[in-house]
Amino acid sequence: MVTILIRVLLFVLFLSLIDWYSYQAFKTLFRDQTWIKIGFWVFSVFVYLFVAYGFLTFSRVNPTQNFGRLISVLVLSLLPKLIILAVLFGEDVLRFVAALFQSATGNREGDFMPDRRKFVSQTALVLSAIPFIGILHGVFYGKYRYRILKHTIAFDDLPEEFDGLTITQISDIHSGSFDDKKKLEYGVDLINAQESDLILFTGDLVNNQSKEMEPWMDTFKKLKAPMGIYSILGNHDYGDYMTWPSKEAKKANMEHLYNVQAELGFKLLRNENVKLQKGGATIDLIGVENWGKGFAQYGDLNKAVENLDDKSFKILMSHDPSHFDEVVKKFSKFIHLTLSGHTHGMQFGIEIPGFIKWSPVSWRYPKWAGLYRELGRYLHVNRGFGFLAFPGRVGIWPEITVLELKKK
The missing domain is CATH 3.60.21.10 (Metallo-dependent phosphatases)
Structure with missing residues (x-):
């Protein structure tokens, strides 16, 4: 039981990390559009509630009932966010290295970490749109695209x-x-x-x-x-x-x-x-x-x-x-x-x-x-x-x- 709780906790922490990084991209790109930033969290919470409901109501008597819909929503939500995570985490590594260098040379001013660059957040969102569109295509067309x-x-x-x-x-x-x-x-x-x-x-x-x-x-x-x-x-x-x-x-x-x-x-x-x-x-x-x-x-x-x-x-x-x-x-x-x-x-x-x-x-x-x-x-x-x-x-x-x- 303890092992299961630890795994669940680690999974929740991982999801939180993904969402936090994804939010940074929206926050940087849409600084003045509060409704977009709120919409991000509303969408994320809805997805997790939907997935949680699906798992709680899952039955091995009819295991395929609504399971496809559940997987679609989860993949559609998480895969683009993983792309954002990869890009912004890479940026954070570079920001941290730059901060250390500036501290060592005495050139650091203001906050320890340099600000996020808008261009990087734009790149992350554009790249995340590729799997998002690909998943939608796969659901509506790809599954019958016989070759x-x-x-x-x-x-x-x-x-x-x-x-x-x-x-x-x-x-x-x-x-x-x-x-x-x-x-x-x-x-x-x-x-x-x-x-x-x-x-x-x-x-x-x-x-x-x-x-x-x-x-x-x-x-x-x-x-x-x-x-x-x-x-x-x-x-x-x-x-x-x-x-x-x-x-x-x-x-x-x-x-x-x-x-x-x-x-x-x-x-x-x-x-x-x-x-x-x-x-x-x-x-x-x-x-x-x-x-x-x-x-x-x-x-x-x-x-x-x-x-x-x-x-x-x-x-x-x-x-x-x-x-x-x-x-x-x-x-x-x-x-x-x-x-x-x-x-x-x-x-x-x-x-x-x-x-x-x-x-x-x-x-x-x-x-x-x-x-x-x-x-x-x-x-x-x-x-x-x-x-x-x-x-x-x-x-x-x-x-x-x-x-x-x-x-x-």
Whole structure:
């Protein structure tokens, strides 16, 4: 209890520091506009009361209710203030150094610290406006700003009949978060427009409950691929993040989720494999249940590859990319390509192809988005089709991946 109180106190002190620094920028820039300075504190207090109310009324019976709104308000308020904090704190360091120098040389007059410069406060507010506008764009437009990313991967031992095989990978649909059917239909039409041989969905169909998919069934039933649509489960599909009235209710939810996948035309792989045939050749498609470092580990790769030839060409669907680093890349049977999702790219980051690719999620997942190769094995991490918690995407857009397999 004491530890919790200390953490809460430190968090409150940190928020107070952020607000105090942010206020300095407004105070310096709007010296004579009292109503603006009062408005700053009114807005800040409103945000904290709203967030406090959200946490106090949070229920694990329905954990997604109003949670997105809560996260949006918190991020929209805090991120710009953190920018102001960084700029003004930097100015304070320079002001302090200047004050020490003036004291040492005997040139100090008036107060110890030089006054804040209006230009610095203007710069801080302008810079803080960039994430503010970016967040608003992400909430209203970015979350449905689908983009198609294409990769060609060549393998020595790909059967000739599969040379040119195209796979569309989607991941992390999170149907409980959608709020615009027209834009969602546009995304599904984009998937079909790729005309891939195969569609592979790498988990998290829902946020918590199977019924979240019901309003969008007709939309996702439109997905078509000549060689089929295969899916696996993600960590959110099990209903582990909410409180159920009974074990039976949770089990019934899972059974309903299996039926939903079947009704959508998804062939769900639960620690099992299927053979994909083209001409007279086959490759093995493997699907494991969720296995993540720090998350539930229902996946059983040994069971999933039972009876498979060591030399066969293998594609694995595994929701969490940490499975690749912890198990797959060192696994006794060589798995050529692993497809994952899970990270969402944290729905926030900066990506300029050829220059920069960064998201805070990289601190948790070294392999968080895109194509990787290690020990001769490939991993592709999809940035996700939907969104969760924060109802938007800033810089990390929803992704539809098209992979073409070639024989060297």
